[in-house]
Amino acid sequence: MNFVDTHCHLYDEAFDGDRLEAIQRALQAGVGTMLLPDIDRSSTPALDRLVSECPGHFFPMAGLHPTSVDGDYEAGLEHVRARLLSPPQGVKFVAVGEIGMDLYWDTTFREQQRDALRRQLLWAIEAGLPVCLHIRKAMNEVFGLLRDVGRPSYSGVMHCFGGSLQEAARAVEMGFMLGIGGVVTFKGSTMAEVAKSMPLESLLLETDAPYLTPAPHRGKRNESSYIPVIAQRVADLRGISLQQVAEVTTANARRLFRLGE
Ligand SMILES: [Zn+2]
Numbered sequence: 702m703n704f705v706d707t708h709c710h711l712y713d714e715a716f717d718g719d720r721l722e723a724i725q726r727a728l729q730a731g732v733g734t735m736l737l738p739d740i741d742r743s744s745t746p747a748l749d750r751l752v753s754e755c756p757g758h759f760f761p762m763a764g765l766h767p768t769s770v771d772g773d774y775e776a777g778l779e780h781v782r783a784r785l786l787s788p789p790q791g792v793k794f795v796a797v798g799e800i801g802m803d804l805y806w807d808t809t810f811r812e813q814q815r816d817a818l819r820r821q822l823l824w825a826i827e828a829g830l831p832v833c834l835h836i837r838k839a840m841n842e843v844f845g846l847l848r849d850v851g852r853p854s855y856s857g858v859m860h861c862f863g864g865s866l867q868e869a870a871r872a873v874e875m876g877f878m879l880g881i882g883g884v885v886t887f888k889g890s891t892m893a894e895v896a897k898s899m900p901l902e903s904l905l906l907e908t909d910a911p912y913l914t915p916a917p918h919r920g921k922r923n924e925s926s927y928i929p930v931i932a933q934r935v936a937d938l939r940g941i942s943l944q945q946v947a948e949v950t951t952a953n954a955r956r957l958f959r960l961g962e
Contacts, residue, residue, distance in 0.1 A: 760795045
């Protein structure tokens, strides 16, 4: 079985002690393709290193994460713009991400977050790339912004989708896929409802490693080798085989991010 982890941060220092072993475990679990969203200028060197050390397995994104939007966000955006316009040698970005709005921790830079999201969204459209959206406590705000930008449809994923079924339907209608991660294994999560009821063709699997570890590994560091745990939960919720979840979600990832082209 082949899986794609459409969202992980294996370049994070949480893996500095055993990165190669974590990658080996992922490959053994059938997770041969891992997509790497960037955070900001401080994470880019480690991301680039991982991509160049493991060609064929890791595919990078470029973007400024909403929690990294601060008083100096223009410089952060400039960094993203420069990378999109002239990617490092041999690098092909699969998406602009992760970008979005996060009003959970801090709302100080709300306007700046909006501005950074809008501009990066337009760069993605200009570059013909999908977007990877991070939305936390800001679902209505992001839907409003997408409406204001005014495209009839978008290309991308709402990663770690935490909205209601209604919001999921709205996202899919706008052209987005829904990122299903470890939260789907938590009791009473709305993500489980979404994973059960939305068309399988609109779902992507992701870990967000090192964060959001699925049960029964909760409390430990997350890693890409846990993708089959998430996939099994989706299979159980829908009453279909693990094989079917693997096939369809992998095809979804290949289509959205144009992997293997
Ligand atoms: Zn992430």
